[in-house]
Every structure is written in structure tokens, then in C-alpha cells.
Amino acid sequence: MKEKGEEISTEGLQTILEKHKNDGKGLIPILLEIQKEFGYLPKEAMKNVAEVLKIKPVDVWGVATFFNQFRLTPLGKNHVKVCMGTACHLAGGRLVLEALERELKIKVGETSDDGHFSLERVACIGCCMLAPVMVIKDKIYPKMSSFKAEESLIPYRQESKPED
């Protein structure tokens, strides 16, 4: 696994740790907040959490790898989520996912080398009547197909072209 981008702002981390040190709310809310701050769970941050909560690092790692929400690598600038809930599956969600893998040249769970795109499958975003659905950044794209999914990427590609 690449360890680039591990330089994290210790200030943001310290604020979170300080806030939750003694509130007894447990590990998950802390990790969620760290992820909100950094976009993923940096290893250094997880080590710090273990120290502050006085638990073993492996227990933090165990929780971080157990739940679907947690990510161990940074997201791309344009994060693409494809819903793979039941309704979306029946409506052809897999074809949408395959089209995106092909177009972005990355597999599910990966981030492109230039950091512009990352692709994720999610279980259900609760918009079953709009199936199949994908989400780019926070915008929901309803009633997708492989062709429409490819087309929807166009504005994001232009925006992420290198300035040269």
C-alpha cells in the first residue's frame, strides 16, 4: 500500500482527540470524525487514537477494517459511488459499475494514479425508485446506464485536466 500523503495536520487530529478523550463515546465516532477531517483514516492517526484511548493499536485497526464506512486510502478528487442495492442490481447496476471501471481504468475501491477519480460500490443509498443510481461527489445521478454513466463523467474529466 502506498504511504504517500501521510503528512497529516496534527492540529486537526489533536482537536478531535482532545474532544473525545474522556467522553466515553467509544471508538467509532472518533474514527468517523477523523475520516471527515482527512477523507480517510491515516495510519498515524489510528496509532494516536490507540494511545489516547489506552487500547491496543490492533483493536483500532480491527474496527477500522470491519466497518464499510472506513477507508484506509485517500479518496480521489471526484469520488464516484455506484449503488449496488437490490433495486439497482435488478435495474443493471453492475453494467454501470463495469462501464465506470472501464472508463476510469481503475477497479472498485481504487483511486486513479493522478488522484482525480476514485470508485466505490455502496450497498444502498435509499433511492430505490431512481435505480440504478450513482453518486459523483454529492450529486446523485438517477436512472443510469453504461452509456449515460460514461457521459456523466465528461464534465469531471474536463475539470480535472492538468493545467499545462
Next chain:
Amino acid sequence: MIFEEIRKRAVAQWEALKNEAHILVGAATCGRAAGALDVIDAFKNELARQSIDVRIIQVGCIGLCYAEPLVIISKPESLRIVYHNITPDLVPRLVEGYIIGDDPCLELASGTLETDEREVPYIPELPRFEHELRLILRHCGYIDPENIHDYIANGGYNALEKALKMPPEKIIEEVKKSGLRGRGGAGFQTGLKWDLCHKANSKTKYVVCNADEGDPGAFMDRVILESDPHEVIEGIIIAGYAVGAQRGYIYVRAEYPLAIERVRKALRQGEEIGVLGENILGSGFNFHIEIAEGAGAFVSGEATALVAAVEGRRSEPRVRPPRLAEAGLWGRPTLLNNVKTFAYVPFIMRRGTDGFASIGTENSKGTAVFTLAGKIQFPGLTEVPMGTTLRRVVYDIAGGIRDGKQFKAVQIGGPSGGCIPENLLDLPIDFDSLYEAGSMMGSGGMIFMDEDDCAVDTARFFLDFTTKESCGKCTMCRIGTLQLLSILDDITTGKAKLEDLDLLQQLAEDIKMGSLCGLGRSAPNPVLTTMRYYGDEYKAHILEKRCPALVCKDLIAYYILPEKCDRACEHCVLVCPTEAIKGGKGEIKVINQEKCSKCGTCLEVCPPQYSAVVKISPVSKLPSSPTDKEASAQGGR
């Protein structure tokens, strides 16, 4: 301030609202996905432009997902009118027409909420609503979920006030008599659960509300929390008083940010007016509720696993006994119920047990809430009395299968449930009948399938899900489901043998026996029910390498019908991502099967007047043509 005064003030506010024009916009997550926030902005801009002051209230979801974004316009002395599928460009028309003028814009309306002689339907008389009975959804979409006074003005917290004057034993007795069974899926007697926790000997006790709705295809808990959070909160407080707890947790998945935000606001308002916190309504009872954010794991829906997650550990279920009522959260007696179970409590307390027990069937009382999705005309949310037949839900409420296709199956209860075929549609829905049919109430998510959906592929889909979501503690669940999936993979790719079906059956039953928690025990249900009701499809996949629904990729091929292909059209050639389609302008197009990745794009873009692209199964039935050979010899274009 005493509650009586708060209530009076709330009622006065509610009455005052009726005497001013106002706009309700359905802005739950589903409404927002359909564009509700843009509609709200459009209203704000248009009202500002016209310099009129009309309140816009963001409400929850009325359950008519197919009609989102949904807008209700209310004016004094006028009919309240419901408008469907409103987009920002229609907003000026509504403002000009009905808010300023007297034109009700009937061409945009679904119906009215009051009776009228005009030619627009009266919503409560629409077929769907005639068969529904809304006990816990009754406020959804009509009150402001972020204003506790709306809830109080509609009878909210009366049940709590009444309960606090009763001895806890009496409340538990009432819940027992009502016949309420847990809405999380398994249907355990709620009153019995409460009693166990009440009798547990401990100073510290907890109440936990399970809002970890993990079934991919169910969203009613989210809708209730987003549309009427106080109903659930009131139920939790009453439960806390009855069992003798001091603290409650609502475990909501982080995937539901809006639900979390609205519950958080509701809790704060509850503390402000004194229905929550210290000395609730002057009774001397102290109770606090916190939100515990979940981080997404299907297995967290299991009670002991959920408790582990609230404690900040990996969500792994443990052996019971001890029950949670004896040793739950941090080892203390804990009462855990689903969102809907708590939501029924205020109703039961207010109306008395008979009001609830008179609804439903002998062993399943009250109503059932279902989310309707898949190949139906009217996807959404519905609440019907227990004992309603599936046929009624499919045809009268969901509007039947769309696009004139044939009904094939309904999958109830997601990955834990099973597929129910056409010949069982007259089954009255309750906990026991669904169980006998091999399915279960589970989450209450209903997904409707038509002739284009493959039973084997659907079973494979659910198995793929449970395999990923298995926590890994039990061998049968961790490895058994993986083996099931691998057999299903063989079937859907045409590599299976007939005897694999026996292995599938045996293994599925063993997993049911050999797993600790509900996830493993119910994971084989989709396989077992599809084998039971669609055995022929399994055999077609194995013996003929044919997918009757034309879904399983390895068993189908895309083919362009030469007699239908238009020589002048090049749509498919231009979009094919693998350049597998040969033929320029003026030629009949041919797919090079070796290059084809079966993405389906050609079928999607082929203009409907030609409809020349078809799917063929088994692949051996593919007509061979000289042009085809030529194409592969040349390696495409």
C-alpha cells in the same frame, strides 16, 4: 412551563398555520435525491421576486416516492392540493396560479387533501390509500420534523404524559396485551422483552433503538426518523420508564446523515421543553438519549453485534444466553427494539391495547410497513394492516408491474428473506405466513421482479452481499456462504453439474443449522426459496446453458438482427467501447463475439424504431453468418 401550557401553545401555532398560506415540500433523503432542494430554492426566488411572504416548510416523506419532488400548497379557505414531480421550472406557474391567484393548476396535481367536486382526485380515496392504514406513518410528510410543536399539536407526548402516571408494570401489561411483536424482523413479543428487562436486577439499565437499517432495499426506518423523529423518541422514553433505564441510545448508520441531523435536533428540542432529561414532565423520572453513529455493517442489525458496536468494538454477535435483558450494553440489562417497534408505543398507550389488537391477524397484530421497489409502477412506502394479501400490495398499492411486463416474484426481507412467486400472492402477510413460505418479514423491504429478472442471479446477488457482510466468527457462515456463492457462480456461468443442486441444498441447510446469528441462519433463504419456486430456471442454466431471463452474462450473446438493422445508422458502432461492431455507413452491422464485452451499450442506444439488437441464450443458438466470420478474421474494423 407545564406540559398543558406547552400543548396549548403548540395547538395555537398549528391552528395559526392553517390560517396562512404555506408550502410543504417533501425533503427527506429520497425527495432531495429527486431534486427537492432545487425546488425549494426556486420557490424562495420566485416568492422574493413577487415580494410575497409565504412559509416554506421542509417535511418528510409521504411515501409516494415515484411522485417526488412532492409539494403541498395550503391556503386558508381553500383546498390543500398535492403536486407531484415538481421541477424548478414549474414553480413560477404554481406561485402565479395557486398562491397568488385562484387557479389550482390541476394539470400538475395528484389530488386534494379535502373533498371537492372538481375533477381532481381526493387523495385519501385513491386506491392506494384505501388499502392502507397509517398508524406510525400518519404524520410523515405532513408535519415539520424539525419542530417539536407540530408533533405535540397532533397528540404528541400525550402518551408519555399518560404513561408517567402509571406504574411501570401496568405499561408492560398494556404492551403485552396489545400483542405487539418486534418489527426488527424476528417478531419476538415486545411486552415479554420489556418484562425481562424490567425484572432484571440492576440499578443501571439501558434502552437501545436499532436504526441500523442495513438491508439494501429497505428504507422505512430512515423515512420515519427523517419525517417524524419524535414518535420514535417518545416510544423510547416510555420504554425507558417501563424497564427502569436511565439512558437510551439510538444507533443510526452513518449513511443516513439527514436522519442523524433531524434526530439530533429533535433530542435537543425534547430536552428544552422537558419531555427528555431530568425530572421529565415533573414526574421525577430522569432519562437521556444519545445518538450512536454506526459505520456500516449489515451484521450490526443483530442485537448483540449492535451492542458491541455501540461500545466501540467490532460488530460480532455473541452466544445468547445471557440475553441482553440480563447482560447487554457494558454488561448491564439492556432493552433493544427496532425503530418501528418504538414508534408503535405512543399509539398503543394513547389508544389503549384494544385499538391496536383489533387490527391485524390472530398472531400478528397491528400494521406492517413495507418499502416497495423494483419493477413496479409506484415505488414507495406503505403501511397496511397485518393480514393484507400480497396481491393487494402488488396490484392495488404498487400499481402492478410496469411497462406491461409479467410479475415474476417478490423478494421480502432482503438478504435474509426469500422470493415469493405468483401462485402465493394470495398469502395474507404476517410474521408466520411469510416464515412458512420460506421468507420472513425481516426488514420489510419488498423488491418486485418481472420476467426480465433471473432467479439464480438474484440469489447470487444476495449471497454475494451476505458473504461480504459475514463477520467471520462462525465457520459455516464465513466459509459456507462463500462455497454457496461459488456454486452459484458456476451455475450462472454454465459450469455447474446437475448434482451441484443437491450440494447447494444440503450446504444451505447446514449453514442455517451451523450459524450463531440471524445473518448466517437466514443467509441461505434466497437460495432455498428460488430453488423451491424456480427450480426449472436452475436446471435451464445447468443443462441447457440457458438463462431464461437473459441476464447471466456468460450465457447470453448480443446479436444484431440483420433484417432490422438500418444501414444508415451508426449508433452502436460509435459507442461500442471494445470496437466489436463492424460495419460502416451503408452496411449491416455485425458484432464480433470475441471482442464483445457484453456491456449492453449497443442495445441501449439502438433507436427504438429499429430495435435491432437482441440478447440470445444459450450462446450456441447464435445464428452464424459469413459476415460474422469475416469480421472475426479481420479482427474487427
